[in-house]
Amino acid sequence: MLARKYRPKQFSDIVGQLSVVKTLVNAIKLNRTHQAYVFSGSRGIGKTSIARIFSKALRCENVIEKNGLLYSCDQCSDCIEIAAGSSVNVMEIDGASNNGVDSVREIREGAKFLPSSGKYKIYIIDEVHMLSTAAFNALLKTLEEPPEHVVFIFATTESHKIPETILGRCQRFDFKRVTVAQITERMKEVLQSEKIQAEDAALNLISRSAEGSMRDALSILDQVISFSGMKINAQAVRESIGLIGTELILALVKNILLRDAKAALSVAQQAFNQGVDLKVLMKMVIEMIHALIMIQVGVEKPETHFNDDELMQISNLKDIRALEENELIFQVFHHGLDLLSRAAQPKLILDLIIVKTSLAEEIIRADKVADEMSEEGMLDVHAGPDRGAPRPPATPVKNLTSAVVDPVLEKVIAKPELVQTTEAAPAPQAREIFGGLAFGAKKQEITEITPVAPTIKSARPKTWEGFIEFCFEHKPVLAVVMESVVEWSIPLNAGDSLKLGFREKDQAKAEQLQQKAYRDQFTQAIEAHFGFKSPVEIFFSKNAGESMAEKTIRAQKEQRDEKMKNILSNHIVQEARSLFGVEVQIELSEKEK
Ligand SMILES: Nc1ncnc2c1ncn2[C@@H]1O[C@H](COP(=O)(O)OP(=O)(O)O)[C@@H](O)[C@H]1O
Ligand SMILES: [Mg+2]
Ligand SMILES: [Zn+2]
Structure with missing residues (x-):
């Protein structure tokens, strides 16, 4: 087991977590250690390792300082026992299996006694969020008046489950994911x-x-x-x-962009035959289209997992479709992901999404359609195949190529009235919906249209939430960045600035926003929404938790996803039946039934 064999022994072996290491080392050097620490962060990023290294540095008598860091000797009995987890003065307790009040009482009793040798007695409690309320209360008593020789280190993957009263008495470190x-x-x-x-x-x-x-x-x-x-x-x-090769995703995306549904479907089939996880595949497609959009708006090196070579190949796809079309494809996949994960036969959902995104002449934003359909009473999840949208009798179609031009399928996402207009110039409704962007137009026309049509006017309330909603409609990529803002102040008059507070961990997003391509789009979006130009100020916020905005947005997003799910489940299921001649089942969770 490499993970075990290569457990870091010294602070210098730790990858990342620089500020945690620095703060702990300095505290020991200055003899100003705290009595209780919370180490929070996801699994496998060094919480336990650092807790042990810190314990050794506190207890080992032969610690030396080198290049600003501290090194324990790793030879004395303390060092050896701590590394093996068998020290009587450094106790590692699993909070998940010792979560009752009795366990904590035992710790409290033990903590009263001096260490058998040396200065410190250290308790490392892992998964501390699993403690019961009574156990936390007992722990709080100890933390209110801790014996001087005791140091607590609480490690947790879910710090939000630890009571504020406890957190308030600890020095807290948020461990970062390793890059x-x-x-x-x-x-x-x-x-x-x-x-x-x-x-x-x-x-x-x-x-x-x-x-x-x-x-x-x-x-x-x-x-x-x-x-x-x-x-x-x-x-x-x-x-x-069972990883999916980038080449495969590239082939899939490329064929979708080239409107070659047949080829795209066969790539998907190939992936399916290889046994890949379709959800992972969808995520990679989404990631790739996101990268493509970034490249299209002029970001030279988008923040992605793709390497330079892959980014080169992605950038070769940038002239195939207009920016707005790619944004809509992004949205369709993004919404579809949730649906796919719930579907009993996810492959069918993937196929239909591929067909839609590669062939639909009119890609209509699904929530827009959902709104209209529910207004018209057309959207009813519980409707049987014979209810719901009026449509021509569905004839089972075996041949996909003819199936996709079947107007019946057009209704899966497209607005019904628009179906008849695919040959001609875009219908006036389409122009309205997209603020002057003609999606039904032939390809050359599309590419001539400028990215953000200045005629777009936001109909959303002039609040922060309204602004985000607006972004979701017109600039989903911006909206994704906006979602991580935790503090803000919106401009009320021309000349006011829009102030956005990001958490430090979202620094990359804040930086993204400052890149020219993003900035230009953002400036346009602000003007379209608030009605005047406004300078943007970005700052780092100390607000660490989920902000009101995040909550609201989450709720709105859930609503939107729900709508999307309804529309897809209702129509895709029906169309899939006629298309593939099979029964598809969408599983709803208990809550939704
Ligand atoms: N920051 C890191 N630097 C180097 N190795 C790490 C780091 N985080 C985790 N590891 C590796 O993963 C293993 C488990 O790490 P651990 O500290 O137990 O993670 P956690 O307690 O956060 O779940 C270690 O033995 C080590 O091999
Ligand atoms: Mg651990
Ligand atoms: Zn030692």
Whole structure:
């Protein structure tokens, strides 16, 4: 097990978590350690490792200082026992299995006694959020008057479940996910000492699928090594962990953009035959279209998981469709993801989304349609196949190519009245909906249209929430950035500035917004919504939790997703039946039934 074997022994072995390490080291140097710490963050990013390293640095008598860091000797009995988890003065307690009040009382009693040697007695309580309320209350009593020799380290993946009263008495560290580059770097070190060779592309794939967890990366690496031995290549990584190659996603996206549904479907089929997880596939498609949009608006190096070579290939796709079309394709996939994860036969959903995005002449924003349909009483999830939208009798179609031009299918997402107008110039309704952007037009016409039509006027309330709603309608990519704002103040008059507070962890988003391409779009969106130009000020907010806006947006998004789900479940299910001659079932969760 590489993760175990390569557990960091010293602060200098820790990858990332720089500010945590610095603060802890300085506290020891200045003899100003706290009595209780909370280490919060996702799994496998160094919480337990740092708790042990910190304990060793507090207890080892031969600590030395080098390059600003502290090093324990790793030879004395303290160091050896702490590393093995068997020290009587450094207790590691699993909060999940010792979550009752009795366990905490036991800790309190024990804490009263001095350490058997040395200065500190340290309690590391893992998964501390699992403690019962009574247990937390008992713990609070100890934290109110802790014996001087005691240090508590509470590790948790869910800090929001810890009572404020406890948090208030601790110094808190939010551990960050490890970046792809950091994970790759560390894996290279590990592989070098294991004398195993690996292609860069292979390491990149592993780092990406570890989603920020160093432990996950190392256990995937384990798995790959046992699969392919002393030489690792990208293909082996894919085969051993069922990863999807970027080439495959590229082929899929390219065919969709080229409106070649048949080819796109066959790529999807190929992926399906390989046994890939369709949800992961959808996510990668979404990520790629996002990158494509970024490139289209002029961001040179978008913040993505794709490497330079892949970005090159993605950028080759940028002239196929207009920006707005790509944004809508992005939305359709994004909304479809939720539906796909609930579907009993996800492949059918994926196929229909592919068909829609590659062939529909009119891609209509689904919530817009849902609004109209529910106004017209057309949207009823519980409607049987014979109710709902009036439509021509559905004849089962075997041949996909003829199926997709079938006007019946057009209704899956398209607004009914628009169906008849696909040959001619865009219907006036379409122009209205998109504020002058003609989606029904032939391809050359589309590419001549400028990205944000200045004629767009926001009909949403002039609030922050309204602004985000507006962005969701017209600039979904901007809206995604806006979602992470935790504090704001909106301009009331011309000349006021729009102030946006980001959490430090969302720094990348804040920076994205400052890039020219984003900024220009943003300026236009502000003007369209508030009715005047307004300077933007970005600052870092100390507000760490979920803001009101996030909550509101989440609720709105859920509503929207719900609508999307309704419309897709209702219509796609029906169309899928006629298209494939099979029964599709959408599973609703208990709550929705
Ligand atoms: N920041 C890190 N730097 C180096 N290795 C790490 C880091 N985080 C995790 N690891 C690797 O993952 C393993 C588990 O880490 P651990 O500290 O137990 O994570 P956590 O307690 O956050 O779940 C370690 O043994 C080590 O191999
Ligand atoms: Mg841990
Ligand atoms: Zn030591």
